[in-house]
Amino acid sequence: MNYRNIIENDNSIIIEGVKDFNIKQILECGQCFRWERISDKNYIVVAYRRVIEVVQDGDNVIIYNTNLNDFNEIWKNYFDLDTDYSVLKGELAKDETLRKSVEFGYGIRILNQDPFEMLISFIVSARNSIPAIMKTIKKMSEKWGDELSYKGNTYYAFPTPEQFKGATLDEIKETGASFRSKYIFDTISKVNDAIEAKNNGTLTEELRIFDLEYIKSLPTDECHIALQNFMGVGAKVADCIMLFSMEKKSAFPVDVWVKRAMIHFYVAPDVSLNKIRVFGRDKFGELSGLAQQYLFYYARENNIKL
Known part of the structure; x- marks a missing residue:
């Protein structure tokens, strides 16, 4: 605690x-x-x-x-x-190279977020900036989510799969999702099909791979593979969904900043993103996800360049 x-x-x-x-x-x-x-x-x-x-x-x-x-x-x-981060940081700081990033991002914690929201959010994130991602998700929430009030201001909850169900491809495009719109449209359909079949007791193996509760229950490597059945979900997006909503703390998402940090601190410049991912997981083990967050935050805040 x-x-x-x-x-x-x-x-x-x-x-x-x-x-x-x-x-x-x-x-x-x-x-x-x-x-x-x-x-x-x-x-x-x-x-x-x-x-x-x-x-x-x-x-x-x-x-x-x-x-x-x-x-x-x-x-x-x-x-x-309920997680004692001082213990986790102590383990990661044994790596002299990582220690600087751990000390710099001393107050980072891994959030446990909603799997469906993370699935859609990280599909939106592909080749996108954080401000643009936030803008698109906000527009989706305003269009299909429930209204929330606080201190006289209006906010919107992220839509449930059922609230998204009637969304058309054109409406999704209007949120700024761009080329990702078709992936989101297909994902919403797959998730809702799995929910309906589960509720009706007719969930087949074919639909089970789109049941987010089932996917979350899988071991890490199987979870990573299963998430990539959704359109627009590759290795990096799957790792993000796993880490931030499915309690898979050994996931190691590799984006441009993590790539820069890993090349800067650990590996040669010519390695692929997948090799960096494998290297990171092998090096940091069950704490890979937290290590990734420290590296990402340090690299971005200090504008590390290759």
């Missing part, structure tokens, strides 16, 4: 004595797209059909617009607060 105490106030929770937690680093390390920065220590977050405001004051974190039940049912796991 990475905190000392929880206090419930009127419509808020105070997490006292929280360790290894920096809200800026957590939200801005590329794993999450539903946030709005008020300041470096104050963010609006939309997740699990809720809107919260997170304010960090030293080792105390206040979550507004929530209660103790939601903290225990949602936010404790969302922020991975």
